[in-house]
Amino acid sequence: MMTRYNAKETETKWQKAWTDKNCFAVEANTDKPKYYVLEMFPYPSGRIHMGHVRNYTIGDVIARYKKAKGFNVLHPMGWDAFGLPAENAAMARGVHPGKWTYENIAVMREQLKSMGLSIDWDREIATCHPQYYKHEQKMFLDFLKVGLVERKESWVNWDPVDQTVLANEQVIDGKGWRSGAEVEKRKLSQWFFKITDFADDLLEGIETLDRWPEKVRTMQSNWIGRSEGARVFFKIKDTQEETIEVYTTRPDTLFGASFCALSPNHPLADQLSSDNPALKQFIADCNKMGTSEEAVEKAEKKGFDTGLRVLHPFDSSIELPVYVANFVLMDYGTGAIFGCPAHDQRDLDFARKYGLSVTPVVLPADQAIEAFEITGEAYTGNGTIINSRFLDGKEIEEAKLAAIAELEKSGQGKGTVQFRLRDWGVSRQRYWGCPIPIIYCQDCGAVPAPEESLPIELPEDVSFDKPGNPIAHHPTWKHTSCPSCGKAAERETDTFDTFMESSWYFARFCSPRDENAFTREEVDYWLPVDQYIGGIEHAVLHLLYSRFFTRGLNKCGYLGVKEPFKGLFTQGMICHETYQDAEGKWLSPEEIEKNDKGEFETLDGKAVTVGPSIKMSKSKKNTIDPADILSSYGSDTARFFMLSDSPPDRDMEWTESGIEGSWRFTQRLWRLVTGQIDELPPAGTPKPVSFSDNALELHRTVHKAIAAISENIESFRFNAAVAKIYELTNSIGQFKTSDSSDKWVMRDALETLVSLVSPMMPHLAEELWQQLGYSEMIVDKAWPEFDENLIKDQNINLPVQVNGKLRATINIATDADDDTIKAVAMAEEAVIRSIGDKQVRKVIIVKNRIVNIVV
RNA sequence: GCGGCAAUGGCGGAAUUGGUAGACGCGCUAGCUUCAGGUGCUAGUUCUCGCAAGGGAGUGGAGGUUCAAGUCCUCUUUGCCGCACCA
Numbered sequence: 001m002m003t004r005y006n007a008k009e010t011e012t013k014w015q016k017a018w019t020d021k022n023c024f025a026v027e028a029n030t031d032k033p034k035y036y037v038l039e040m041f042p043y044p045s046g047r048i049h050m051g052h053v054r055n056y057t058i059g060d061v062i063a064r065y066k067k068a069k070g071f072n073v074l075h076p077m078g079w080d081a082f083g084l085p086a087e088n089a090a091m092a093r094g095v096h097p098g099k100w101t102y103e104n105i106a107v108m109r110e111q112l113k114s115m116g117l118s119i120d121w122d123r124e125i126a127t128c129h130p131q132y133y134k135h136e137q138k139m140f141l142d143f144l145k146v147g148l149v150e151r152k153e154s155w156v157n158w159d160p161v162d163q164t165v166l167a168n169e170q171v172i173d174g175k176g177w178r179s180g181a182e183v184e185k186r187k188l189s190q191w192f193f194k195i196t197d198f199a200d201d202l203l204e205g206i207e208t209l210d211r212w213p214e215k216v217r218t219m220q221s222n223w224i225g226r227s228e229g230a231r232v233f234f235k236i237k238d239t240q241e242e243t244i245e246v247y248t249t250r251p252d253t254l255f256g257a258s259f260c261a262l263s264p265n266h267p268l269a270d271q272l273s274s275d276n277p278a279l280k281q282f283i284a285d286c287n288k289m290g291t292s293e294e295a296v297e298k299a300e301k302k303g304f305d306t307g308l309r310v311l312h313p314f315d316s317s318i319e320l321p322v323y324v325a326n327f328v329l330m331d332y333g334t335g336a337i338f339g340c341p342a343h344d345q346r347d348l349d350f351a352r353k354y355g356l357s358v359t360p361v362v363l364p365a366d367q368a369i370e371a372f373e374i375t376g377e378a379y380t381g382n383g384t385i386i387n388s389r390f391l392d393g394k395e396i397e398e399a400k401l402a403a404i405a406e407l408e409k410s411g412q413g414k415g416t417v418q419f420r421l422r423d424w425g426v427s428r429q430r431y432w433g434c435p436i437p438i439i440y441c442q443d444c445g446a447v448p449a450p451e452e453s454l455p456i457e458l459p460e461d462v463s464f465d466k467p468g469n470p471i472a473h474h475p476t477w478k479h480t481s482c483p484s485c486g487k488a489a490e491r492e493t494d495t496f497d498t499f500m501e502s503s504w505y506f507a508r509f510c511s512p513r514d515e516n517a518f519t520r521e522e523v524d525y526w527l528p529v530d531q532y533i534g535g536i537e538h539a540v541l542h543l544l545y546s547r548f549f550t551r552g553l554n555k556c557g558y559l560g561v562k563e564p565f566k567g568l569f570t571q572g573m574i575c576h577e578t579y580q581d582a583e584g585k586w587l588s589p590e591e592i593e594k595n596d597k598g599e600f601e602t603l604d605g606k607a608v609t610v611g612p613s614i615k616m617s618k619s620k621k622n623t624i625d626p627a628d629i630l631s632s633y634g635s636d637t638a639r640f641f642m643l644s645d646s647p648p649d650r651d652m653e654w655t656e657s658g659i660e661g662s663w664r665f666t667q668r669l670w671r672l673v674t675g676q677i678d679e680l681p682p683a684g685t686p687k688p689v690s691f692s693d694n695a696l697e698l699h700r701t702v703h704k705a706i707a708a709i710s711e712n713i714e715s716f717r718f719n720a721a722v723a724k725i726y727e728l729t730n731s732i733g734q735f736k737t738s739d740s741s742d743k744w745v746m747r748d749a750l751e752t753l754v755s756l757v758s759p760m761m762p763h764l765a766e767e768l769w770q771q772l773g774y775s776e777m778i779v780d781k782a783w784p785e786f787d788e789n790l791i792k793d794q795n796i797n798l799p800v801q802v803n804g805k806l807r808a809t810i811n812i813a814t815d816a817d818d819d820t821i822k823a824v825a826m827a828e829e830a831v832i833r834s835i836g837d838k839q840v841r842k843v844i845i846v847k848n849r850i851v852n853i854v855v
Numbered sequence: 856g857c858g859g860c861a862a863u864g865g866c867g868g869a870a871u872u873g874g875u876a877g878a879c880g881c882g883c884u885a886g887c888u889u890c891a892g893g894u895g896c897u898a899g900u901u902c903u904c905g906c907a908a909g910g911g912a913g914u915g916g917a918g919g920u921u922c923a924a925g926u927c928c929u930c931u932u933u934g935c936c937g938c939a940c941c942a
Contacts, residue, residue: 214859214860215859215860215936215937218858218859218937219859219936219937219938222858222937222938223938225938225941227941227942229942246942247941247942248942249941249942250942261942301940326940327940327942328940328942329940329941329942331941332941332942333941333942336942337942338942339942340942344942345856345940346940346942347942418941418942420941536936536937539937540937644867644879644880644881645867645868645879645880645881646867646868647868650861650868651935652867653866653867655866655867655881657880657881657882658867658880658881660881660893661880661881662880663893664893664894664895665880667894667895668895671895717869719867719868719869719879719880720868720869720870720878720879722879722880723868723869723878723879723880724878724879725879726878726879726880727878727879730879797875798875799874799875800875801874801875801922801923803922803923804921804922804923806875809875830909841922842922843922844874844922844923846874846923849874849875850874850875850923852874852922852923853922854922854923
């Protein structure tokens with residue numbers, strides 16, 4: 001009587017065994033090659049979700065595989081523990097953010113441990129711990145010293161719901177990324193990281209990241225948005241002193257200019273509006289239109305003639321009108337442009353609307369100068385410069401250089417490089433974040449907090465009764481004395497953007513308990529991260545900030561690398577079918593069941609509409625709680641299903657039948673091994689001298705499986721690896737043993753199967769390994785090696801085509817020569833029939849691939 | 856609008872450098888066995904003509920290159936993602 005596999009008991013048993021033996025604790029040591037596997041650390045929101053299960057399963061397979069391959073694998077875990085949800089919980093339920101966070105961590109740690117991950121838990125960190133963030137405060141002060149930090153008054157994106165400043169990246173479609181509230185513009189004094197100082201370096205660095213998805217590299221490079229062009233100073237006619245500075249990527253088209261335009265937020269526009277109520281009204285309208293309606297009205301270009309006139313830099317007799325125009329962005333370039341309607345569609349639309357001249361200055365190669373005119377569409381292609389005096393006859397690139405040279409000679413402009421990337425504003429008006437270590441003194445201004453005073457800890461006793469920042473409301477916390485003059489002074493009450501903590505946590509894992517941020521030898525040994533795994537949603541924000549931060553830390557001597565993540569893998573999302581009742585109310589999978597006809601209905605028998613499979617979300621109620629899956633099927637089955645079917649970089653669909661399938665496989669594997677173990681020779685029996693043909697075939701299949709599965713794991717094709725596991729299991733299941741050498745082959749096959757599945761289903765593998773008679777754990781065993789000779793076949797089935805159509809397959813020795821192959825192929829009955837009485841023109845033989853007979 | 860990615864059975868998806876399309880799983884069909892808590896085993900399952908042997912068609916669509924195309928090239932359709940008045 002065979003027992004069923006008891007996942008719950010077995011998984012607990014091996015988790016304890018791994019912990020007791022400290023299997024995943026590692027130290028920097030140089031005899032083995034190192035391998036650093038890191039999954040993006042979770043925000044402790046309360047409990048893990050399916051996205052975590054997928055993320056950590058993928059990482060764990062890589063970590064366990066690399067360990068078996070002989071690498072010294074660092075695989076740590078921590079908590080991205082600062083952030084708004086903790087404060088929201090505080091406001092909603094009156095629980096302190098710290099308490100809420102640490103309680104969540106405790107729950108989620110247990111959940112992750114129940115997954116059986118090969119984590120070195122001794123390295124666990126939580127970013128809200130003062131022993132973590134004190135280093136961040138020090139880093140900030142060091143960045144300040146080397147000029148990577150500045151305080152500036154600037155327009156910021158203000159989230160009225162979260163009452164805080166948002167970075168550009170955190171504004172999505174004009175709304176706060178977290179709150180979804182309409183973002184407002186405000187002017188505030190903020191701390192900034194000069195990420196733009198590294199703009200070129202960050203862009204060039206992308207080239208070196210050849211193990212990153214192309215998609216992410218493109219997104220980063222677009223985000224940095226480098227463009228080459230010129231700044232041009234247009235003299236204002238009336239004063240001849242003041243100028244308007246514009247940015248252009250097309251200095252070659254300067255002779256086609258017919259106007260200049262300012263952004264509504266341009267300081268000059270503001271100044272001019274003070275005695276011009278109509279302009280003031282126009283600007284107000286532009287601002288009111290804001291980001292949301294912009295989409296609706298984007299087609300319409302509107303402008304307001306300021307009455308101001310500027311002089312053309314190459315010919316002061318040419319005067320251009322100056323408009324304030326709604327399509328000019330203050331954030332980009334200088335907030336002012338010159339318009340060349342012939343070669344820019346926006347400028348052309350604008351010129352048509354306000355009756356401005358349109359002079360073509362670039363002639364397409366296939367056009368005659370007399371016949372060429374601009375009508376409805378601006379010409380943006382290549383060509384030769386015309387109507388432009390000293391630039392005439394030049395090609396565009398050549399003309400750009402000539403125009404810039406002329407501008408620089410006359411002091412009316414200069415060639416420049418422009419980036420879309422903006423500096424990173426890190427001040428947040430929140431409580432649950434890392435305090436910014438700055439003290440404001442009336443006499444000395446903003447003074448860095450002394451290093452020996454770090455960490456500057458958050459006050460514990462705060463209240464969330466009033467809107468805004470609870471730290472600022474605290475009665476005593478902010479009062480201190482000036483480190484420089486000793487007078488009474490106030491602390492900065494803003495805290496850091498929580499993207500700060502995640503910008504260096506990967507390095508802290510190398511020496512998580514060190515007094516200093518990092519032990520230099522440790523970070524030098526472990527960094528960069530060899531394989532980073534996480535969601536595509538961090539393609540720009542987190543990954544770009546981390547790349548910047550690593551450069552900053554490098555500049556300050558903390559570490560030696562410039563790129564933190566050598567390999568990056570972005571996994572897809574988890575999707576599930578959606579269900580709605582007759583009223584359109586969303587139903588969760590627990591609220592429905594299958595009726596006799598196999599259709600879904602509610603538990604009280606009402607009709608259910610089944611909707612498409614979409615990303616799991618609370619709002620659509622199509623989530624599955626991993627806790628339920630883990631307790632009913634166990635971790636191995638859940639992990640195995642996560643890896644089956646869908647390639648890991650694509651979205652996967654969670655289905656009941658899919659997890660059931662993996663569950664059946666778990667049981668089948670258990671039966672396959674335990675069911676015949678008593679009949680097999682004991683562990684360590686020497687290899688027999690010869691095998692039966694059947695046994696040899698299985699033996700070859702086993703070695704082919706080792707080769708294929710290793711290759712599939714290395715290249716993140718886990719679904720293909722799972723398929724090979726199934727195939728191997730099928731082959732073993734069909735194999736009938738008769739003599740002792742067959743039994744040896746059977747044992748060898750089973751042992752190999754267990755080894756190959758062990759990164760995916762580590763608990764079951766340990767249990768079966770023990771059943772197979774080993775006292776050492778499989779976690780410490782080397783990955784199986786394959787024998788080259790065994791994966792090469794002596795005979796193969798070779799397809800034979802006639803005129804590209806398959807007519808037969810012949811079984812032939814792999815080393816047969818072409819004449820033999822041809823003779824055998826031509827002798828096939830089906831081949832003879834297909835050729836008929838036609839003339840054979842050519843016979844193509846591709847060794848061990850195919851034969852094609854052309855008639 | 857610009858850029859990127861994708862499209863293969865009822866479904867998820869396999870398929871080295873172009874070389875037997877549909878591996879593997881799910882689902883479904885038929886049968887067997889045993890237990891009935893979601894079992895196990897065997898056979899079949901791209902479509903189509905045929906009792907069968909054996910044909911024909913087939914990887915979103917249209918062309919092309921090639922002895923040979925899911926794979927390469929051109930055009931096109933649909934879907935997803937990113938960016939979006941960036942001067």
